Amino acid sequence: MPAEIADAIALTLGLAAVVTVLLVLVGTPIAWWLAHSRASWKEAVAAVVALPLVLPPTVLGFYLLIALGPMGPGGALAGLWGARTLAFSFEGLVIGSVIYSLPFMVQPLRNAFEAVGTDPLEAAATLGAGRLQTFARVEAPLARAGYLAGGVLTFAHTVGEFGVVLMIGGNIPGKTKVLSVAIYDYVERLQWGEAHLLALGMVAFAFIVITLTMMIDRRLGRVSA
């Protein structure tokens, strides 16, 4: 296997892993709040979270290109370690991917928290458990199918990301040249042998992920029934 392909695979899997872990941390409080809050404006927040589902990646890519740059907040952040911009960097891709995959984590988690319902939580409270304790020992374990589904979907969606990375990545091998961009480049260069190899791998990967997700879904259905 050419080093370029191996680099792209390693980078893509690394990016997806980092994004999935971050989204578990970021997505949990958002999903929990969406599941339990009675605020009248919570569906507006849910809509903002879901925006990346509908927006073309170019919209996000365009905003990110500006926001990550020297004139935006990303540039200010990058200045902390002496860089000018967060574009063209692994960190920049992580930020873009976290935003882009947010709904794929939050939605399954919210559904799972709502499926748990209030009964087990009230029972735990009656037994003297604090809020955090209730969450860690009752609610989160009961919502594990949601975590599984959210994790698988986030990981897969990040692996499949293309437009945002294309716009902010700068196509740097080993740093921002992920699998989907590598395939695009191979096709444009008429190196279709390599393109076939990667594309077929992605098809197999997607098939496994979708099968896995449907199996989790069925399990989730059984648990809540």
Add this chain to the structure above:
Amino acid sequence: MTRFLLALLLVALGAPAAADEVNVAVAANFTRPAEEIGAAFTARTGHDVVFSFGATGGLYAQITQGAPFDVFLAADDRTPARAVADGFGRAGTAFTYAIGRAVLYGPGLALGDGAAVLRAGRFSHIAIADPATAPYGAAAAAIFDRLGLAAALAPRLVVGQNISQALQFVDSGNAELGIVALSQVIDKPAAQVWRVPAHLYDPIRQNAVLLAGAADDAAAAAFLAFLRGPEAAAIIARYGYETVG
């Protein structure tokens, strides 16, 4: 199956291009002059022109897969020659419509001597187009090579899919510098643009070719004739290209 039918439908829709509409695949560096030439052509002949912009290599990959283009304005002379050799371009129709110039562009740096700026290396990112698919990217690679800076600049390269994206990386401020086409930055202050000396890269002869599917298309032939004419030549020259003859 659905995708197959969809593909079939697209082919069926694409094939009988209306006689008075010319579909032109254009190398990204020629975007602005092409739009101006297209408007002048439409005003003169009444034929509509629809442009698709991209990297020369990428556009050619689409042409080999039956993209419904009538005319191909490449950023080099090799790709149109290849199109003819591969049967996608019509023999005897290729000609040089412009000779392009590569420039170093950076809004925040004084580029009196661009080579010195490149050597000093006081920047973190320099944007170029993909050398494998974009002739201006190949020119950038040659420039760095002939300056002996290829290895030094390699870690700072950011690569756009085409020359437009390279410019976009610079104009958004994410890269300080970029190698782009003179036509893209023709109205920027002179201090921000360094015209790369001709000996640092091979001349960028940009050729046009009539594509095989448009062999009998009068509007496409008219567009090519217009592109060779004095009105188009004036527009092309205004964007900093040289023309032949």
